Amino acid sequence: MPKRQISPPAPRFLPVQAAFDLGITKVAVRKHLDVLHRERYIESRIVRQRTGRPAYVYHLTNTAEQLFPRHYSDLATEMVAGIQDLYGEAFVDQLFEKRMVRMLQTYREVMRGQGFDQRVKTLASIQKEEGYMPHLEKIRDGLYTLEEANCPLLQVAIRYRQACQCELSLFESLVDAHVERTSCMAEGQVKCRYLIKEKLSNEET
Secondary structure (H helix, E strand, O other), X not given: OOEEEEOOOOOOEOHHHHHHHHOOOHHHHHHHHHHHHHOOOEEEEEEOOOOOOOEEEEEEOHHHHOOXXXXXXXXXXXXXXXXXXXXXXXXXXXXXXXXXXXXXXHXXXXXXXXXXXXXXXXXXXXXXXXXOOEEEEEEEOOEEEEEEOOOOOHHHHHHOOHHHHHHHHHHHHHHOEEEEEEEOHHHOOXXXXXXXXXXXXXXXX
């Protein structure tokens, strides 16, 4: 079994170190890691080393990050509110649309030349990198569901629904498909859920 390491706080944090520091066994440390991983508080990856066996490296997920004191969402919401007070609702609309256009330009290059299935998978990968904790499932040929268990912009989206509308438009444009949102965290649901349906050949742009 590969040796395991935790990061953060230290890039090379071995179970034997944790066992010594906490006064518990290495088996107990690994059981705690398994629980944290199962609850999606940590993620792991295998790092190949020059010598010896591969090592597991752990890092916190976005879910775990939310347990620590931070006020990013409050700050973002306050800044948008300030812009609205200064320049009006129309300017806020433009703000979200500009953000969508920038993301569209960036990610279209990533998806260039990809077919429908690969575009959907790439979209899920993008959302994972952005911290949305997505789960993609293929229902049948030409139809997927994409669930997002986290929303980094939730507090902003609750107050400014333009964020949700721009995300929907972004998905439709990137994947070039019919996209329907069937549940939304900003509306009180547990997850955001999307149905992504491939366009018919005579509908393709």
